[in-house]
Amino acid sequence: MREDIAAFRQQARDWLGANVPAGRxxxxxxxxxxxxxxxxKRQAEGGWAGIAWPREVGGRGLSVLEQIVWYEEYxxxxxxxxxxxxxxxxxxxxxxxxxxxxxxQKAFHLPRILKGQSIWCQGFSEPGAxxxxxxIRTRGRVEGDxxxxxxxxxWSSFADVADWQELxxxxxxxxxxxxxxxxxxxxxxxxxxxxxxxxTMAGPYKYCEVFYDAVRIPLSxxxxxxxRGWPTAMSTLAYxxxxxxxxxxxxxxxxxxxxxxxxxxxxxxxxxxxxxxxxEGAAIQAMAYRVALDSEQxxxxxxxxxxxxxxxxxxxxxxxxxxxxxxxxxxKARGAHGLGHDYLDAFSxxxxxxxxxxxxxxxxxxxxxxxxxxx
Amino acid sequence: MNxxxxxxxxxxxxxxxxxxGQFDEPGVRHAVTHVYSAALAEALAQAGFLxxxxxxxxxxxxxxxxxxxxxxxxxxxxxxxxxxxxxxxxIDAGVRPIALLSGDLTGVARFLPxxxxxxxxxxxxxxxxxxxxxxVEPVETLLAYPYGxxxxxxxxxxxxxxxxxxxxxxxxxxxAAEAAGCMAAALAAVIExxxxxxxxxxxxxxxxxxxxxxxxxxxxxESTRWLALRAAWSDDPADAAVAAGFAQSRIAxxxxxxxxxxxxxxxxxxxxxxxxxxxLRALASELGGASQQARELAKTVWGEAA
Numbered sequence: 083m084r085e086d087i088a089a090f091r092q093q094a095r096d097w098l099g100a101n102v103p104a105g106r107x108x109x110x111x112x113x114x115x116x117x118x119x120x121x122x123k124r125q126a127e128g129g130w131a132g133i134a135w136p137r138e139v140g141g142r143g144l145s146v147l148e149q150i151v152w153y154e155e156y157x158x159x160x161x162x163x164x165x166x167x168x169x170x171x172x173x174x175x176x177x178x179x180x181x182x183x184x185x186x187q188k189a190f191h192l193p194r195i196l197k198g199q200s201i202w203c204q205g206f207s208e209p210g211a212x213x214x215x216x217x218i219r220t221r222g223r224v225e226g227d228x229x230x231x232x233x234x235x236x237w238s239s240f241a242d243v244a245d246w247q248e249l250x251x252x253x254x255x256x257x258x259x260x261x262x263x264x265x266x267x268x269x270x271x272x273x274x275x276x277x278x279x280x281x282t283m284a285g286p287y288k289y290c291e292v293f294y295d296a297v298r299i300p301l302s303x304x305x306x307x308x309x310r311g312w313p314t315a316m317s318t319l320a321y322x323x324x325x326x327x328x329x330x331x332x333x334x335x336x337x338x339x340x341x342x343x344x345x346x347x348x349x350x351x352x353x354x355x356x357x358x359x360x361x362e363g364a365a366i367q368a369m370a371y372r373v374a375l376d377s378e379q380x381x382x383x384x385x386x387x388x389x390x391x392x393x394x395x396x397x398x399x400x401x402x403x404x405x406x407x408x409x410x411x412x413x414k415a416r417g418a419h420g421l422g423h424d425y426l427d428a429f430s431x432x433x434x435x436x437x438x439x440x441x442x443x444x445x446x447x448x449x450x451x452x453x454x455x456x457x
Numbered sequence: 458m459n460x461x462x463x464x465x466x467x468x469x470x471x472x473x474x475x476x477x478g479q480f481d482e483p484g485v486r487h488a489v490t491h492v493y494s495a496a497l498a499e500a501l502a503q504a505g506f507l508x509x510x511x512x513x514x515x516x517x518x519x520x521x522x523x524x525x526x527x528x529x530x531x532x533x534x535x536x537x538x539x540x541x542x543x544x545x546x547x548i549d550a551g552v553r554p555i556a557l558l559s560g561d562l563t564g565v566a567r568f569l570p571x572x573x574x575x576x577x578x579x580x581x582x583x584x585x586x587x588x589x590x591x592x593v594e595p596v597e598t599l600l601a602y603p604y605g606x607x608x609x610x611x612x613x614x615x616x617x618x619x620x621x622x623x624x625x626x627x628x629x630x631x632x633a634a635e636a637a638g639c640m641a642a643a644l645a646a647v648i649e650x651x652x653x654x655x656x657x658x659x660x661x662x663x664x665x666x667x668x669x670x671x672x673x674x675x676x677x678x679e680s681t682r683w684l685a686l687r688a689a690w691s692d693d694p695a696d697a698a699v700a701a702g703f704a705q706s707r708i709a710x711x712x713x714x715x716x717x718x719x720x721x722x723x724x725x726x727x728x729x730x731x732x733x734x735x736x737l738r739a740l741a742s743e744l745g746g747a748s749q750q751a752r753e754l755a756k757t758v759w760g761e762a763a
Contacts, residue, residue, distance in 0.1 A: 213656060
């Protein structure tokens with residue numbers, strides 16, 4: 083281990099030990115927004131935001147290795163789950179702007195994301211276009227120096243409390259997907275936007291539907307170029323499938339360690355199940371670290387889908403084991419947002435960000451080089 | 458074992474369907490997480506369905522058929538213990554709903570907040586305790602059933618019942634029958650969804666990845682139903698352990714697959730699937746879970762040494 087990394091780890095551990103908020107973090111609504119922003123602001127003031135982001139946009143310009151160390155210490159300290167209202171800004175919009183944004187877009191948005199001054203949501207999925215993202219129908223028409231948006235998005239997490247949305251719209255109704263869409267920064271307070279929260283079986287409000295009625299967005303908000311939204315969106319999804327879930331994965335492997343500690347020695351079958359999960363977690367962690375470290379050189383390739391798929395299935399297994407270990411009666415008493423929530427929310431792991439079936443298709447076709455199957 | 462319904466069974470189930478049809482309120486399907494229906498429980502009791510096993514010529518199999526059918530409903534009612542366990546207890550007909558518990562008298566029990574009687578498996582005997590609902594503390598679980606616990610219990614208020622093995626046997630049958638009903642309803646909802654929903658220009662259900670796993674889900678639902686009915690028919694402890702254990706061991710994969718193919722819509726309260734997901738998850742943990750049923754089966758077949 084490099085000495086500077088060991089020192090970095092110790093600094094992270096010390097800072098987290100002194101600053102991690104006590105108690106359960108509020109999750110949704112205005113309270114969840116305020117908490118997430120305040121916690122991000124505190125990390126930024128402490129010098130712990132954007133560890134691997136470039137210096138010129140407010141990051142620390144360190145390597146992915148330091149980022150990994152931070153994630154490890156963050157999880158070890160029991161810090162608030164990073165799957166909160168800031169997740170899209172820090173893990174989708176931010177990296178996409180770094181890769182494809184204009185200098186003005188970077189200068190305006192990236193520091194705000196890092197300092198806990200803005201919340202982003204994603205506007206990709208539609209009622210008829212989830213895994214089949216190319217079926218997007220929300221239209222964007224160029225009128226003068228504006229895009230005029232009409233349509234509907236759904237499953238937009240935290241849209242009800244977001245300031246900005248990474249919005250994917252169809253700007254050429256006739257072109258193939260690669261030339262049909264535009265990725266645009268949508269200010270959520272623009273007239274014509276209506277947000278409707280959707281209550282899920284896991285408890286808190288998180289997902290929203292967003293309706294657009296002649297919403298006018300300046301063309302200067304387009305990222306990656308008009309009709310170039312598909313490659314821009316794919317780079318966002320590549321991050322999600324590769325490195326974005328790294329912090330969550332580390333937290334999950336530590337949850338398994340804690341469960342092993344909590345499991346009575348008399349429960350031999352549960353111990354064996356947890357040991358199996360521990361091995362599975364270690365394997366996924368190794369794959370994820372490889373993808374993360376490679377991502378310093380280039381946008382993650384299709385093999386990131388291996389990590390995304392394994393992580394999603396792993397998350398479901400861990401939460402299922404947790405509820406079996408601690409019991410149904412403790413369903414609201416333990417876990418990040420209650421065991422019952424964590425168990426039921428994990429169902430979405432293999433659906434969100436491209437279903438497990440889509441990941442398997444990607445792995446089959448692009449990693450293994452198998453012939454394409456029928457769609 | 459006869460695989461066709463008798464004329465009497467067909468008649469009972471037909472009457473049951475008529476009654477359940479009157480409670481088909483679409484609002485219940487889409488808006489709420491806790492759906493215990495005192496009105497449906499009362500209607501079932503008044504019509505005599507919960508006492509079917511007490512009638513001459515009827516028995517546990519008929520009660521299991523009823524429990525399975527009622528579990529398909531979006532409403533939650535306590536039918537398993539009333540229909541399958543009450544008839545073997547030294548209690549008057551009509552004492553219901555009944556909550557069931559193993560071990561500690563102050564443990565968390567399904568249906569306890571609405572129960573009139575708590576039946577506790579104390580290992581070598583059972584204790585039948587009248588329930589003062591004002592003393593029940595509700596326990597929130599997100600899992601549809603009303604759960605609760607008693608802060609303190611005076612065992613002297615209970616009636617001792619020796620044949621605790623019969624209670625366990627019927628409890629397992631009831632659990633398996635209820636799981637079978639939940640599975641059948643959940644599967645039907647998802648098949649409707651993947652048939653109507655299009656992606657990539659074709660019905661979702663035409664994709665082979667979905668075909669195959671729904672076929673496996675169908676096998677799980679059908680197997681659970683037949684094992685539950687076999688156990689009710691034989692009233693045999695090994696059959697009961699097989700039925701409950703099989704159902705519990707399959708619930709996790711079954712519910713994950715059904716939700717996977719319902720997409721994000723299936724995670725919302727606007728789609729009915731969660732009504733059965735909640736209940737199946739709760740049933741998967743009852744009586745110690747699948748591994749406990751496997752141990753019970755081994756003991757039944759090979760004796761205490763197993």
